Amino acid sequence: MKIVRIKLISLVIFLIAFNLGGAFGLYAETIPLKKIVEDPDDFESKLVEVEGEVIGEPLYAKEGAWVNILSKGYHAGIVVPRIYLDKIKHWGGYRESGDIAKVRGKFYKECPLHHEMHIHAHTLEIIALGAPKSDVVLPFKVQMAVSLFIICLIIGLVYFIKSRHGTRS
Amino acid sequence: MIISPDRKDFSTIFNILGRLILGLSAFMLIPLAVAFLRKEVSPFFDFIISFLLTTSLGFLLLVLFPIKKEVSWIHAFFSVSLGWLIFSLLGAIPLWFSKHFGCFLDAWFEAMSGFATTGLILIQDLDHLSFAHNTWRHLTMFIGGQGIILASLSVLTMARPVAVGFYIGEARQEKIMPNVIATARFIWKVSFVYLLLGVGIFSAILIQRGLSIEKAFFHAFWLFCAAFDTGGFAPQAQNIAYYHSGAFEAATMVFMFLGAINFNLHFWVWMKRKRELFENFEIHTFLFTLFSLSILTYFSLKGLSNLTIFRRGFYQLVSAHTGCGFANMTSLDLRNSPPVMILSVIFAMMIGGGVCSTTGAIKLMRVGIIFKTLIMEIKRWMMPFRAVFRDRFHHLQDLILSDKRIKEAYVFAAIFLLTYVLGAVIGMVLGYPPLLALFESVSATANVGLSVGITNPAMPNTLKVIYILQMWCGRLEFLSVFVSLGFIISLFKR
Numbered sequence: 001m002k003i004v005r006i007k008l009i010s011l012v013i014f015l016i017a018f019n020l021g022g023a024f025g026l027y028a029e030t031i032p033l034k035k036i037v038e039d040p041d042d043f044e045s046k047l048v049e050v051e052g053e054v055i056g057e058p059l060y061a062k063e064g065a066w067v068n069i070l071s072k073g074y075h076a077g078i079v080v081p082r083i084y085l086d087k088i089k090h091w092g093g094y095r096e097s098g099d100i101a102k103v104r105g106k107f108y109k110e111c112p113l114h115h116e117m118h119i120h121a122h123t124l125e126i127i128a129l130g131a132p133k134s135d136v137v138l139p140f141k142v143q144m145a146v147s148l149f150i151i152c153l154i155i156g157l158v159y160f161i162k163s164r165h166g167t168r169s
Numbered sequence: 170m171i172i173s174p175d176r177k178d179f180s181t182i183f184n185i186l187g188r189l190i191l192g193l194s195a196f197m198l199i200p201l202a203v204a205f206l207r208k209e210v211s212p213f214f215d216f217i218i219s220f221l222l223t224t225s226l227g228f229l230l231l232v233l234f235p236i237k238k239e240v241s242w243i244h245a246f247f248s249v250s251l252g253w254l255i256f257s258l259l260g261a262i263p264l265w266f267s268k269h270f271g272c273f274l275d276a277w278f279e280a281m282s283g284f285a286t287t288g289l290i291l292i293q294d295l296d297h298l299s300f301a302h303n304t305w306r307h308l309t310m311f312i313g314g315q316g317i318i319l320a321s322l323s324v325l326t327m328a329r330p331v332a333v334g335f336y337i338g339e340a341r342q343e344k345i346m347p348n349v350i351a352t353a354r355f356i357w358k359v360s361f362v363y364l365l366l367g368v369g370i371f372s373a374i375l376i377q378r379g380l381s382i383e384k385a386f387f388h389a390f391w392l393f394c395a396a397f398d399t400g401g402f403a404p405q406a407q408n409i410a411y412y413h414s415g416a417f418e419a420a421t422m423v424f425m426f427l428g429a430i431n432f433n434l435h436f437w438v439w440m441k442r443k444r445e446l447f448e449n450f451e452i453h454t455f456l457f458t459l460f461s462l463s464i465l466t467y468f469s470l471k472g473l474s475n476l477t478i479f480r481r482g483f484y485q486l487v488s489a490h491t492g493c494g495f496a497n498m499t500s501l502d503l504r505n506s507p508p509v510m511i512l513s514v515i516f517a518m519m520i521g522g523g524v525c526s527t528t529g530a531i532k533l534m535r536v537g538i539i540f541k542t543l544i545m546e547i548k549r550w551m552m553p554f555r556a557v558f559r560d561r562f563h564h565l566q567d568l569i570l571s572d573k574r575i576k577e578a579y580v581f582a583a584i585f586l587l588t589y590v591l592g593a594v595i596g597m598v599l600g601y602p603p604l605l606a607l608f609e610s611v612s613a614t615a616n617v618g619l620s621v622g623i624t625n626p627a628m629p630n631t632l633k634v635i636y637i638l639q640m641w642c643g644r645l646e647f648l649s650v651f652v653s654l655g656f657i658i659s660l661f662k663r
Contacts, residue, residue: 038501055296056405059413060379068405068411070296075407075499094209096300115477116413117502133297139212141266150220155228162232 055092090130187230195222203299215266283645284308288401288618289493314398314527367393396424401618429491429522454537469509493527494618508603529616
């Protein structure tokens, strides 16, 4: 009876440690996304921590939502519980750079549920906020547009005058 | 006797080009309107400049080069081959202004890839590209897929007598209606019906996944252009993998299939006989080749779940066979796939879709004829010496497998195969592994767009130019390019 109790207590301690592990160092240090994408076999079903810019928009699914992150030209799809979406304020696109998120979760090369390579997030935190991007026109573009407008108008007029009054061979 | 063009011919050709360039500039108004509506200031100016530059060039050619001869086949072939080069150069201007390209050559590559409905990309940081530029990227595929000249043909009245020359010059062998102008208009009508259908279906799926109506509409429009015109561009760098949706991938597959089907077959199924879909020779060839290659892919991926095989293997195979180039896996993933799967995808790309469709490559009709000829030869050896034997096939009507058809099929297949190998050899000389070099060369020539990673901004400029030429020649099926080159050579032989 005592042995059974000890086993049970050990199991509970192990489970608690496993669940808290994510927050207390069971994860390796932040791994560059490039490394995971280039060598997915090395990380299959392992706990990983990655960072990247959140891009596009959330894509909702039954089990939560998909978030795509980008880091130095490498992308990863992350399945996150919907509750984490509130943390993301900026989604990378033309108008703004996205928030930089730190994601901890389990990496799957071939997920039995989703049948694609991705990370099942356990935690998601924003480590840097995104910001609006400037959409400023360079002065040379304005000058060029005005010049071309005048040129286009002149050539167009010449063409219409020629086609109206000129002779066709 | 070979006809050699003179100064009057060139004047006429430049006049036609001027008109076509004006047509292209009209298309630039669409991304311009997008930039205006979405208040994208810098892209708005990119497109204003490009529009004005293109329009000015169009008018200038019309002013300087009047039509001095009745438009003939020489002019048609020259205009088509030169036209595609000029359109890609002009189409590259707004892309280059976007600052998402390392140099103008990269932007030209992207534009040629769009117009030729290839889908290979050199754009950097695609995820932060404006809506206006994305609209233009995808529009180039729609314009190119439908045929730039074909578009102009439906409004160009002065070229009616040789309209068929323009039509064939753009690698379309079959007329649907007795009149080529009517054929061009029918192709546009079919495309617009599918456009409405495609945008509706894609939008519905994307809205259900949480995209706003506006974003869903734009993504749906862009992806329809890419799927139906078998282009393969996507608004996000992950391509179709961005959406993480099996249902969405299935929907894109339907439109890839539709785009790869002969427009003539669309006409027959719509207007004449539904059963033609099940009796058509090209469809039979397609099902046979797809089935055979699917079996190879299945066994190469054995051990994975069926759904994974479907999404990793079959999707890539369909994308390759239809010449679309959508990918739901990274180029690295594709590169690390089993060699048998890579070979299956290469074979699928080599074959392509139906004639008179938006795909490139050798095409189903020719591959089917080559298969049939082989069988015919075997049968002939098994028959009495004096027996006369002619095989038949069904394509809209029962047709005899004539020597002319066989010769045409073998000649085109040989030219394509030679170009595939030539591009691969150049890739190998530049230091890429043989299988990967062949993959990329086939992808460029067959206008597919799947990549194993060779195509990237850091690749050698020589290879970028080679792929541009391969995309150009592959899209026009060499004919108008070769005829134009022949005429130019004839100038020096005078």
